[in-house]
Amino acid sequence: MVGRRAKRATEEVHSCSSMVYCQGDLLDTVQKQELYADSKTFVDMSQRNDESVTLANFQAMMASTNNTPSKDDVQKFVDDNFVFENETESWTPPDFNENPAFLEKISDPNIRNFAKSLVSFWPQLGRKIRSSVNNNPTRHSLIPVPEGFIVPGGRFREIYYWDSYWIIKGLLISEMHETVKGMLTNLIYLIKQYGLIPNGSRVYYINRSQPPLFASMVGLYLDYTNDLDWLRANIEYIETELNFWLSSRTLNLTSNGVSYMLAHYGTESNTPRPESYSEDIATCAHETSETARRGCYNALKTAAETGWDFSTRWIFDEQGGTNATLSSIDSKRVIPVDLNAFLCKSFGLLADFYGKIGNVSKQNLWANRALEWRNSIETLLYNDADGIWYDFDYDMKVQRQYFFASNFAPLWAECYREENKEQYGSKAVKYFRKSEIELFQGGIPTSLEESGEQWDLPNAWPPLQEFVVLGLHKSGDSEAQSVAKEFANRWISANMKGFETDGAMYEKYDAIYPGQYGGGGEYEVQLGFGWSNGVALAFIDQFSSSSKIKALMSKSLYFAMFSSLSLYFTYYKL
Known part of the structure; x- marks a missing residue:
């Protein structure tokens, strides 16, 4: 509301x-x-x-x-x-090409072979809906979408909303434009059916969404294809999806007598998640009234909508801090930096899309909305003293000044005044260094709080690597770009090390121990893995000419062990 x-x-x-x-x-x-x-x-x-x-x-x-x-x-x-x-049945996309052109520009043969292995995974993750599901849809929780698609992998055998962004990015680098077009068609099918893109393509997900990256997916597709016929036919659904967020996920805030609008996550559903039913009952068992239990279930479902299920980011103690357990979750209370950066970027993209097809009035409408969002983010979420953006506590009306990798999302979204972008990058890299993130050899940690939840220390998630690395790099600041390249190379190195061990990509990695899989959460480590492959391919495509990757790969085992043990003692206070 x-x-x-x-x-x-x-x-x-x-x-x-x-x-x-x-x-x-x-x-x-x-x-x-x-x-x-x-x-x-x-x-x-x-x-x-x-x-x-x-x-x-x-x-x-x-x-x-x-x-x-x-x-x-x-x-x-x-x-x-x-x-x-x-x-579903296995599906090899018709446009699959095991030797896309980008492989040829990779000078290091080890990295080239690794990238080629990632490309070869696409058919293994390809799926199409079986006719039995189409013929008897109510016998299944799976939603029968019309086109073939790429799944994340492991227990995730259906489409997931925000995973699709990085899968699509990897597919486009792999020259699989028609596969991407089909995946966009599936997401549009979901918008037509439900008025939003659900968390995933199961009926038990339709009451909640995930981070709004659909317009960004379309932007990637158009960058590669300039398919304006497709855009003309489907632009209304991009707008429909963004209007869902504007109509049901926004709040008004006042600062110095001026009213601002920003977004938060917030499904209305307040029963246990069907796919995590017993876990939710256990988490909320401490509540003594049915109303309070429903509030707890609602907070868990809202946290699932964030994509970060779960993290201290959504947890509040009595003082507004994070020193509490999952049972103290209050996800709607947070006005998240990344969500609002995604929307800011999406509004700007939609304005550009309308400009491409000559609809000037709609172009101006969405451009103004992007500017409005940018101003709200700058006023309420940016901390000039720290040089970074923070989540906002709606109840206490203060910024939550904790390190989360999502703090860098406005840099990635380029949701700032263009004339000041190098200044933003310069300040952000100083914040990065002050937070001692350079100590982590295995990737950028999600947070600096070790809670046992999977979206906290020591886990390093592929999407968050992109937000920080590309955000710093886009700023144009030389120091920020240097750090960005270094961490792109560390990430590729960690991915390659894990791949050498298991012949697979993990859903998440360990920021302390390079190449090890991440832990925590409600399920076992998942292999595959769609967004991990996409981020790795994107980093290789953009940074593969750097010799630092090879240098990192040749570091001695002793050095890696020393760095990891030092961090272990630092962050676990042993």
């Missing part, structure tokens, strides 16, 4: 209408039994029969057990009524 934080509903607001996958006694009974190590396993299963039959069979099972079924009873019901089915 615009103008104030939306109140958490006192009545249940479910993830979707399905009485199997999103709400109801069946979901509650099955997920509370914890039949599988990962709650997502059950809600990704297919029904053997129509939903009405499944529900009737459930009622019969409950009646036969006097409404107190044992774990074995529930397991038998699931086995009889559900099946682990391949809802």
Whole structure:
């Protein structure tokens, strides 16, 4: 709701209408039994029969057990009524090319071979929806999109919104323009169906979104293709998606008598996430009232919308700090730097898109909105003394002055006054160094707080590497560009080291120990991995001529161990 934080509903607001996958006694009974190590396993299963039959069979099972079924009873019901089915089939994109031209400009043969291996992964991650899903959509939680797509990998066997940005970037570098066009078509299909792009292409995700990068994806596609016919046919859906954020995710704030508008994350759904059902119940069990529990579930779902599930970034102690556990999560309270940078960039891109097709009035409208957002970000989120942007605590009306890699997102989005960009870069790199990030050999850490959550120390996530590295590099400041190149090279080195060990790319990495996978969170390490491949290819494409990569690769094992152990003792206070 615009103008104030939306109140958490006192009545249940479910993830979707399905009485199997999103709400109801069946979901509650099955997920509370914890039949599988990962709650997502059950809600990704297919029904053997129509939903009405499944529900009737459930009622019969409950009646036969006097409404107190044992774990074995529930397991038998699931086995009889559900099946682990391949809802998608492997798909090799028709435009796959194992030798795209960019490989030829890579001088180092080891890096070239690594990049070629990453390109070769695309068919392994390619999927198309099976006809059985199209023929009986209500038997599945998977949403049947029309075109083939690239999945992230591991447990993530469907489309994910913000992952798609880096997957698309890697595909374009790999000259797979038609595959990208199909992925954009799928996202437009979701916008047409739901008025937003859901977190992912499962029905239990449709009540929440993820970081708004769709306009940026279109910008990448147009940079490579200049496909104005496609743009004319689809520009309305870019606008529809941005209007979703403006209509349901914005707040008004006042500073020195002036009103500003900025965005926050905030789904209205307030029940446990179907894909993390038992975990959410455990997290919110401390709440003594049903209303408070629903508020807790809402905060968890809102944090999932951020893409950072979970982090101390969304946690508040009584003083407004981060010294608390996940049960003290209050995600809607944060006005995030990166979300608003994404929107600022998106508004500017949409203005440019309208300019390309000659719609001057719409071009001016969205250009003015981008300027409005930039001014709000500069006024409320930028800290001139520290030379960086911070998240904003809506309740206490103060900046949250903690290091998060997302603090650099306005640099990446170029959401600043163009004439001052080198100044912003110069100050940001000083903040980077003051925060001692240069100590980390394995990548830029998500935060400097070790909480056990996966979006905190020591994890280094591929998207965040891009925000910091490309943000610093775009500023044009020589010192910032030097640091950017150094960390691009460290990241490629860490990726290559992990690849040499496992022959795979990880979803996240360890910032302290180069090449090791990251930990924490609600599930095991995932291999694949779509956005990791995309960021690595982008860094190689932009920075591959640097000799520093080779130098980093040849550093002695002793030096790497020494650096890692020093950091371990520094940050874990041993």
